[in-house]
Amino acid sequence: MDLHNYDIKDPSLAEAGRQRIEWASREMPVVKLIRQRFAAEKPLRGIRVAACLHVTTETANLALTLKEGGADVILCASNPLSTQDDVAAALVDYAIPVNAIKGEDEVTYYKHIDTVLDSKPQLTVDDGADLVTTLHTKRSDLINNVIGGTEETTTGVVRLRSLDKAGELKYPMIAVNDAQTKYLFDNRYGTGQSSIDGITRATNILWAGKKVVVCGYGWCGHGIAMRAEGLGSQVIITEVEPVRALEAVMDGYQVMPMLEAARVGDIFITITGDKSVIDKAHFQVMKDGAILANSGHFNVEINIPALESLARRKRRLRTFVDEYTLEDGRCLYLLGEGRLVNLAAAEGHPASVMDMSFADQALCLEYLVKNRERLEPRVYPVPEEIDKLVAKLKLEAMGIAIDKLTPEQAKYLASWEEGT
Ligand SMILES: NC(=O)c1ccc[n+]([C@@H]2O[C@H](COP(=O)([O-])OP(=O)(O)OC[C@H]3O[C@@H](n4cnc5c(N)ncnc54)[C@H](O)[C@@H]3O)[C@@H](O)[C@H]2O)c1
Numbered sequence: 001m002d003l004h005n006y007d008i009k010d011p012s013l014a015e016a017g018r019q020r021i022e023w024a025s026r027e028m029p030v031v032k033l034i035r036q037r038f039a040a041e042k043p044l045r046g047i048r049v050a051a052c053l054h055v056t057t058e059t060a061n062l063a064l065t066l067k068e069g070g071a072d073v074i075l076c077a078s079n080p081l082s083t084q085d086d087v088a089a090a091l092v093d094y095a096i097p098v099n100a101i102k103g104e105d106e107v108t109y110y111k112h113i114d115t116v117l118d119s120k121p122q123l124t125v126d127d128g129a130d131l132v133t134t135l136h137t138k139r140s141d142l143i144n145n146v147i148g149g150t151e152e153t154t155t156g157v158v159r160l161r162s163l164d165k166a167g168e169l170k171y172p173m174i175a176v177n178d179a180q181t182k183y184l185f186d187n188r189y190g191t192g193q194s195s196i197d198g199i200t201r202a203t204n205i206l207w208a209g210k211k212v213v214v215c216g217y218g219w220c221g222h223g224i225a226m227r228a229e230g231l232g233s234q235v236i237i238t239e240v241e242p243v244r245a246l247e248a249v250m251d252g253y254q255v256m257p258m259l260e261a262a263r264v265g266d267i268f269i270t271i272t273g274d275k276s277v278i279d280k281a282h283f284q285v286m287k288d289g290a291i292l293a294n295s296g297h298f299n300v301e302i303n304i305p306a307l308e309s310l311a312r313r314k315r316r317l318r319t320f321v322d323e324y325t326l327e328d329g330r331c332l333y334l335l336g337e338g339r340l341v342n343l344a345a346a347e348g349h350p351a352s353v354m355d356m357s358f359a360d361q362a363l364c365l366e367y368l369v370k371n372r373e374r375l376e377p378r379v380y381p382v383p384e385e386i387d388k389l390v391a392k393l394k395l396e397a398m399g400i401a402i403d404k405l406t407p408e409q410a411k412y413l414a415s416w417e418e419g420t
Contacts, residue, residue: 013088064094067095076131100112126152157379174368179382185357212228216239262286313325359390
């Protein structure tokens with residue numbers, strides 16, 4: 001691994017990054033345990049790992065864990081706006097080359113992915129599947145080196161499943177997002193809290209009394225709705241899937257079509273993994289002052305080109321707030337250029353929740369190496385024993401004990417003979 005193969009904003013930020021990485025590690029006890037074991041056992045000895053993740057303090061703790069396990073790790077960003085430049089500098093100091101700069105343009109973003117792939121990875125760690133897609137298309141000459149990969153987020157898993165369905169997936173993948181210890185916590189509590197945090201930091205608005213429209217009631221949508229309600233907002237949900245819409249109704253939220261919600265909302269948050277969820281027809285009926293934010297993986301959930309086409313003026317009012325003045329004088333406010341607001345305008349998920357997601361990541365990478373001979377090129381779920389172990393370790397770290405089934409109960413739960 002060429003340790004000089006990095007491109008970061010400013011190496012002098014390393015000390016600040018180091019301190020913040022250390023702070024995050026205090027809230028990541030499960031990753032810490034894995035790191036200690038990896039240091040002793042070196043399960044990834046000599047393995048080249050290319051990771052395309054949000055460059056945050058939590059990701060740094062994962063990267064250091066893989067390095068302790070013997071891997072050569074190289075990292076790029078999974079979003080042009082999510083990099084924490086001080087963390088990137090600190091990781092370079094820790095001999096982990098990073099290719100990521102907050103605010104990089106799309107050409108640089110893909111150039112950084114290319115550089116990371118130049119390391120001829122044997123394991124890929126992706127968040128959104130841009131790394132894997134590049135590897136399967138422009139850099140397919142490198143695929144034979146790869147043992148396997150992991151995918152962190154819902155949108156990435158959707159992309160991988162469609163690659164698999166098309167018969168084009170070339171190596172085994174583990175859908176880390178679909179572990180219970182990932183989506184039930186990271187997507188719900190992590191995205192819930194950090195999206196509200198990002199919007200608050202970007203705008204300093206008061207949530208109490210606002211009509212907040214959450215587009216998409218998946219696991220992330222559950223979290224955002226729950227936290228906005230907790231701050232005193234009236235939550236409106238838009239959905240396309242009947243069961244989830246019904247769940248939102250019974251959870252006590254108003255549910256309506258987007259065109260109706262567009263007329264009444266003060267704050268809109270898209271979290272669907274879909275595109276053009278907020279579109280031209282919606283901008284045309286929104287109230288003056290409406291705030292638009294996205295927390296879904298890509299910046300296509302709000303149709304920004306359509307917003308641009310309707311605007312007669314655009315100006316940046318605050319660091320992450322762009323004001324669009326429409327022909328009739330109404331102003332709409334887009335946060336963080338429509339990119340994931342929790343990472344663009346805040347720090348992403350709190351470390352305590354990434355502790356579980358990244359424990360899953362580390363253990364799945366170890367699993368891929370151990371089982372390399374028998375795994376096929378398809379999308380695998382996280383092995384149940386890993387999911388259960390992460391939950392168990394997290395509970396232990398939190399000092400929480402639970403009950404065990406008695407032999408009699410275990411037998412009863414596995415039987416059909418006993419009834420009324
Ligand atoms: N910001 C973050 O840090 C973060 C963290 C985790 C996941 N994500 C991303 O957030 C997105 C959502 O993830 P999730 O786990 O909640 O997914 P999910 O599949 O559980 O939920 C998405 C929901 O959106 C609904 N939906 C789709 N199109 C819609 C439309 N046009 N209008 C209204 N609803 C629509 C779906 O029916 C579904 O219920 C994905 O892109 C994921 O990658 C972001």
